[in-house]
Amino acid sequence: MSGPNTNYDPVEVTALDPAMVEQDVTDALAAIKAAVSLDELKAARIAHAGEKSPLALANREIGALPPSAKAEAGKRVGQARGRVNQALAARQTELEAERDERILVEEAMDLTLRADRRPFGRRHPITLTAERMADVMVGMGWEIAEGPGVEAEWFNFDALNFDKDHPARQMQDTFFVDPADAGVVLRTHTSPVQARALLERGAPLYVAVPGKTFRTDELDATHTPVFHQMEGLAIDEGLTMAHLKGTLDRLASELFGEGLTTRLRPAYFPFTEPSAEMDFQCFVCRGEDSACRTCGGTGWIEWGGCGMVNHNVLRACGVDPERYQGFAFGMGVERSLMFRNNLADMREMIEGDVRFNAQFGMEI
C-alpha cells in the first residue's frame, strides 16, 4: 500500500460501507448472544472481535483512506467495535456468573451427618466437679491447697485429734503402708491438709482442699475404695458456726441451684467441736414432695461433715486457740456429682469407660 489517496471515497470501500459495518455488528451481537458457554463466547470473540474479524479488517482499511474520510470511517468502525466488545464483556460476565453458580451447585456436600474425623475428648466429670467446687471457694476469696495421698499417720489422725485409741480412728478403715507401724497411711480424708496448711501458713487462713482419699471399702454402687473429697478450713478471729453455715449455703446454691440451703445436724468428729453433719436441700422437690425419689421424701440430701475446729487441732498446728477459731467441712466429690448430674452408680465413675465421659461436656 502506498501513500494516502486523497481521492479515495470511503463509501466506495466495501468493508467500510456503513451498512456493511452495521451488518458486522449485527452478526457479532447475534453470535455473542448465541454463545451459551465461555468456550462458545471465546469462539465468538475470535470470529467477531479477533484480528481476522470483519471489523478488524475494516479497521485496517481506514489507513488507506484520505485524511478527510479517515475521521468518519474511524469513528464508525470504532463505535462498532465498541458495541461488540461491550456485548462480549457483558456476556462474559453473565456466563462466568452462571459457571460459578453451577460449580457451587456441583460442589455441594451433604453435611447432615457429623464428620467426626477426630472426635473431641473429654475431661473426667469427677475432676471437673472438684474444679467447679474449688472455683466457688476461690470466688469467696479462699485459696486451694493440696497434700499427699500417701500421708504420715500423724497428719491423718493425731494432728486432727484422732487419739490412737479412740474408736473413731478404728472406724476410718485405713490402708496402712507396710510395715504397719511405719507411721504412713493412705489418707482417709483430705483433712490432713488442714494441718499441713496451718503449720505452713498459720492463721488467718481460708483454704479449700480437693483431693483423692482412700478407705478399705469394697467397690459397689455407692462405695469406692478410692474417692475424692473437698475439704474447707477457715481460721480467723471471730469465725462462728454461722459463718460455717453461710459458706456451706453459698457452696450448695452454686452447685445445686439458686437459693438452696444446707441443714446442720449434731454429730461427732474428733477434729471439730461442735460438730455437725450437713445436708443440702433437695434441688428436685425442695422438701415439698414426700414421694421425691432424689431425697427419699425428706427434702434433704446428706453431704458431709463439718464443725468448729477442735482446740487440739489448733494446738497441734501451733495456732493459739484463745485468739483464733474457725471451722472446717468436708464433702464427697463423687456424691456431689451423683446428685448434681443424676448418676446412680459409683462404679461408672471409676471404670474409665469413655462412654461415661462422653455424656458430659468440658463444663459440667
Place this chain on the structure above:
Amino acid sequence: MRVPLDWLREYAEVPAGATGVQVAADLVRVGLEEEGLHGGDIQGPLVVGRVLEMTPEKQKNGKTINWCQVDVGQANGTGEPQGIVCGAHNFAPGDLVVVILPGGVLPGNFEISARKTYGHVSAGMICSSLELGLGDDHDGIIVLTDWLGAGAEGLVPGQDAIPLLGLDRETVEVNVTPDRGYCFSIRGIAREYSHSTGAAYRDPALVRVVDGAENPLTAPGATQDGFAVELRDGSPLNGTPGCDRFVTRIVRGLDPQAPTPAWMVTRLTEAGMRPISLAVDVSNYVMLALGQPTHAYDLAKVDGPIVVRRARAGEKLTTLDDVERALDPEDLLITDGGETLLGIAGVMGGASSEVSDTTTDVLIEAAHFDPRTVARSARRHRLSTEASKRFERGVDPELAPQAAQLMVELMTELGGGTADPAVTDEGAVAPREAIGIEVSLPTRYVGVDYSPQRVREVLEEIGCRVTEASAGILSVLPPSWRPDLLTGPDLVEEVARIDGYDKIPSVVPTAPGGRGLSHAQRARRTVAAALAGQGLHEVLTYPFVGESRFADLGLGEEDQRRHAVRLANPLSDEAPLMRTELLQTLPDALRRNLARGAKDVALFEIDTVTLPDLSRRAPVPGVGVRPDDAVLEEIRAAVPHQPLHVAIVATGQADRSGWWGQGRATDVTDVVGWAHAVCDALGVAVERRQAEREPFHPGRCVELSLPDGTIIGWAGELHPKVVTALGVPERTAAAELDLDVLFTASDRRAQGAPLSNHPPAGSDIALTVSRSTSFRDLEASVRAGAGPLLESVRLFDVYRGDQIGEDQQSLAFHLVFRAPDRTLTTEEVNAARDAAVARAAKDHGAVQR
C-alpha cells in the same frame, strides 16, 4: 443401737400416737442419726383364720397347691369362708392361721389384692413368718397353736392378728457417735429423746417401774464381807488405772432351768440380741437398759479373791468364743486368785467360769474399766464385743452398783434365788473436774445470741452442775455419764445442740482475698484441657498394682520402678503396691474399653505416683501438741515423694474413617505429638533423645527433656512383648511425663519479640547421610550452618532405597529465611543455604543430592 419403742416408753413419756418415724426424727435433731426402722410396716386386715377345707391340686408344673376355704369371721364383711390358694403343706383343716385379706400391705410395700391363680380367685394369703418379717421360715405358714403355744387359746377367727403377733411393735435403729457411749443404752437414748422433745424422763438407774409402780432402785453399800476383789494394776496406761471400780454381788439358789420371760425375750430380740439363758439374758438386758456391761460367773468355779491385773508375757486365755488368745502385757485381766484367768477385762470372759445349765449360784461383776485399756485389747484381739464397744466409749462410773442391783433384782425375781447381803465395791473413781467457761463462749462460737440464763438452763438440763465462778465465768461439773465433756467447746456444742442447730444463722465470712489458683493448679487444668482437645479422654484408675504388672511391662529386676510402697492391708493381694508410674495402671482402663467394644481409644490420666524411700519411718507423736520442728521434719520426710504425672495410651484410629474418606491408624508419632502438645500448652521448650526404656519398643521411644537436661518423660510405641503381656492391640503407643518438672519450668514470665514484616524466602535441600545420623543431629547442623537468617527448618521427606547406598538415607529439608529489617536477596538466601549444606557435610559427611 436398736431402740424398741415400747422400751423407750418405759423411761420417757413418748406420746401415745408417736410412730417410729417421728421418734427417729426427734432423735436426729439431737445427733442420733437414723439407721433404720423395724416393724410397724404391716397394714391390715391381718386376721386370725381357721382352715375349714383344703383340697390339694396337682399342677402342670409338678407343684401341688392347696385350695383352701378359711373362716375369717366378719373380717371380710360377709362372714362367708374366704377362698385362698396356698402353696404350703404344714397345716391341716381346723388349724388357726394368719390371713392377710385384700387391701392389706406386707413389709416391702407389698399390697395384697384378690388375684386369679392356679384356676381360682385367691382372695388373700395365708402368711409365713418370713412374709410377716417375723422369721426366715418360708417353707411353712404360721400355725398359731405352734407359734403362740398356750397363747393361742381362745383365739377367734377374724380377730386382728397385728397386736397378737407383736407386729405393731416398732424399733428405731440409730447410729451412736463415738463420743456418746451412754447412748448405747435405752437409758441414754431416752435422756436424749427427752432433751429433744421435752418429754418427761425417768432414769432407770434410779427408778424401776414394776407393774406400773415406780420403785426406787436402791443399791446397798459395800459390806466388810463382800467377795474379795483386789485391783492390782501394776502399769496403768497414761497414768489411768485399768479398773477404778469393781462391784460384786452374789445370788444363790437360782433355778438353772428357769426360762427367760417372753417380754424380755421380745425386748432383747428387738434390740438385736439372741436370747441364750436367764443369767446371760438378764446381763444383756441390764447392759441394754443402763449401758453398764456386767458379767455373771458360776460361783462354784471361782475361789477368789478376784484379782484384776495386767497380763504377764506369755500368758494365754481361751475366751468364750473358744479362741485361745496370746495375751499382751497391756491386756487387763480378771483373774481368780491372780493365777486362774477369768477374762479380758471389759472385752470377753473366759470359757472356764462360764455359767452353765447347772449353775445355781452366780457371782455378778459390774466394773468400770479404762476406755483406752479396753480399746487396745479389743483392737489387739480383734474382739469388738458389746461390752468393749461400751467401755471404750466410756461407761458412767456411777452406774456399777445400780446395774448390779438391777441384775440382782431381775435374777431373783425370774430365777428364784436370793441375794447375799454381802456387797463388794472396790476401787476409787477419780472425781471429775469442773470446767470453767465464759458464759459468752457459746454465743461467740456459734453466732447465736444465747442469754446467760439460756446457757445455764441447757447445761443443767443435760445434767451438769453449774455455778458462777466469777462474773461471766461459769464452773460446770458435767454428769457422770458424759465423760466426753472436757472443754469449753464441748459445752458449747451441748448448748447449740439442745437449743437447736436449726437456729444458727447463715453468714458468708469475708475472707481477706486470695491469690486465685496457683500456677501448678492452673497448669494442670491447661494440660487436661489440651489433651481432651486433642481427642483424648481423661480417666482415673486405682493406684494399686501388683508385681506381675512390672513383669508385664518388662521392667528388669533392678528397675527402680519395682521399688514400690507396699500396703500392709491391701484390698487385693494381687495388687498390694502403690504404682510408681501411671502406665502401670492406665492400660487397665484401655482394656476395659476394648472389652466393651470400643476400637479407637485414646486415654490420659493425671495423678500422683509414689516414689518410695523405704528407709524412713514417720514418728507419731500424738494429739493436741505441736511437735517440735525436728520431729515435724522427720514426719514430713518419711512421706514418700509423690510427683504429679500425666500418662497417655492410645490405640485404633487417630483419624477416623467415614463417609468423608479413609482414616489413619494411631501410631507412635501421634503420641509423641500429644506429649509435645502438653509441653506446648505450657510453653516449655523440649529436647529429644532416642531412648531405650521399658515398656517401650527399643527402636521407637523418645526421651523428652528440658534444655538443662532435666528429664520430662518418655513417649513411644509399646514393646511387642508388652503388647502381648497386657493383651492390648499391636502398635499401642503410650507416654508418661512428669508434670511437676513441667510446671516448674513453665512457671515464668514468657517474653515476646517483635515480628518481622518482611517476606520469607524458602529453599529446599536434600542431604544424603548415613542412616546412623539422627534426624535431630542433622537438623542441628543445618540450623547451625544456616545462621541467624534461618526462621524455620522442617524435615519433609525421608528416602531410603535403591538410588542411594544401603546404609544411606536422603533427608529433604525445607528452609525458610527471613530478616527482621529487609527483604532478603536471592544471593543472601543462597549463601545461607549453601552454608547449611556445608556445615552438614562437615559434621556428618552429608552430600547434597
